[in-house]
Amino acid sequence: MKQVMTWLVTIIYLLKNGCDEMLEPYNSVDWLAPRFCLGYINYNTWKGALMATIDQRLLAASRMIIPGGAVADIGTDHGQLPCFLLEKGLAPQVVATEWGDGPYQRAREHIETSPWSDRIAVRQGNGLEALAWGEVHTVVIMGMGGDLMAEILRRDWHLTSSFARLVLQPMTRPAVPRLLLAAKGWPLIDERVVRSRGRFFVLFSYQPGDRPYRLSALELEVGPQLLQARDSIELEYLTYCRRRLKARCQNLSLSKQPQNQSKRLKYELMGRELEEIIDGKSG
Incomplete structure (x- = not known):
């Protein structure tokens, strides 16, 4: 049956x-x-x-890890990424973590029924605290807000620095982890945008470094590599970001508070700069 x-x-x-x-x-x-x-x-x-x-996000993340190295999936949900990596032969073993009791038990139940349960260690812990120093090559954090991601990375920077690569997919405020990693001197390796079910998702990967650098407001908002609009989907994403900046300006124009007007001017400048990039790529 x-x-x-x-x-x-x-x-x-x-x-x-x-x-x-x-x-x-x-x-x-x-x-x-x-x-x-x-x-x-x-x-x-x-x-x-x-x-x-x-899930196009899983596909993109799988292409950004260090192939053949151990991986940690922080906030694994149902363990789809660990199973996918092992099924494709991209990782020899994966650590899958969850913090809350309910999500942790659900992750265990799903992974235990998979053909790869013997190579997936399911652990309960807050952020990176479930990992040992240098235990994996790549740490993947997907589906969280950018503020929470930055907090997880900042909480124990000695531990964070022991991993060879970070692959991040923030759902909101991607500028926050970008700013943190730039200040720490971690170079950007790759940056991608995928579209799934009518929504854009941005992923970026970093490796350890010690030469801090600065990013412009537009680079923090959109992404330094994505601003190059290397393909049609990236150009569509830039157009989407332009609309979003315009909407922010319209909302802030209704406010009489001086700080909001300063924000509006900032977004207007970013929007004009982005529009020039889009026009240059479209032409």
Whole structure:
């Protein structure tokens, strides 16, 4: 009965969403796709497994880690990223952490039913405190606000500095971790934007360094590499950022407080600078 249900839910999903996006990560190893999609999806975990194949954020993060090195996924949720990394052979082992009791238990339950449970250590801890010094090569933090990310990194900088790479995907205020890492002298390795379900998500990766540098207000807001608009989706993202800056200016124009008018002028200048970049790339 479970096998029948596996086939049914997979066929329904494919009919509804199409095959291309789901199987895109496996184009180089086509024979692996049906094994992952059907052989490894059981009645209880099929939804999480399917999400691991189609979430563009997971794909982007998997391409930004140090291949072949141990990885820590901070705030792992259902453990989709650890399972994906192990299934693709990108990491030999993964540490998956959660802080709250409920999220931690859910993560354990999902990971224990996966084929890779023996290579995923599920731990409960606040931020990086569940990790030992230098235990992993790459630390991934996704789906949190930028303020919380910066707080996690700042809390024990000696521990943070023991990892060879950070991969971050802030849901809000990306300028905050960018500013922190620039002040600490950590160089930016890569910066990407993906679009999933009608929303843009920004990811960036850093490595340890000791030469602090400054970023402009626009670089902090949008991202120094993304401002280069290297492809169509990055150009679309810049256009989205321009609209967002314009909306902020309109909202602040309604305020009579001097500090808000200063912010409005700042956003107007950033918007004009961004518009020039967009026009240059579009032309």
